[in-house]
Amino acid sequence: MKKGLLAGAILLSTLSSVSIAHGSCGDTDLHGYMQDIKSEMRQMSSAVKSGDHDAATEYVDQLIVSFQKSRNTHPHQFEIEGLEGEALAQQTEQYVQLIDSTIKTLQDLNVALVANDKKTIRQLVGEMGKHRKAGHSTFKGSC
Template structure:
């Protein structure tokens, strides 16, 4: 049983130093939100490792708020690529879909934490890793 908790904590720890779709191309709102996400992921991971699921849930709630704020911004990559018109609309739609999917995963993680479902926590941590990879590969600019 402790091995499964440890495995889930390890997965969450791998997420603790990353966030979805931000570039460090200046001090944008999105960059700030992603820095908050990075910090909250670390704190959530620590709480899960220690078995403090109540505290982990508080950090998940904060993550959801940060992603909701991020939903209303554009990645710097859009400007770097000079996106306009239909291309901008398509990229924006993909970005919003990723943010919404990430929020749904976090909401599911909150349920798993409340139910002390270590298997689901591990699975959802893996989903967060997939969201991160997609976000970074698609939307993170290289300044």
């Protein structure tokens, strides 16, 4: 059991670089939110690793707030690619869906942390990794 939790914590710590749609092309609101997410993920990972699920749930709550703020912004990539009209609307919808899906995963993670459901915690941490990968591959532009 402890090996599974440790594996989940290790995976979670790899997510400390989570920054869905994070652009390093200037100091944007989204960049700031993603920096906050990166920090909160590290802190949550440490709390999960140490078995402090109460602290981990507090960090999950902070992550949810940061993702909700991110939802109302646009990735810098949209500007780089000069998206307008229907193309911008489609990419924005895709971005919002990914953010909403990530928030849902975090809400589910909170429930698993409260219930001390190690198997579900591990599964949801894996889902967070998938969200991060999808966000980076789809929305992280290079300047």
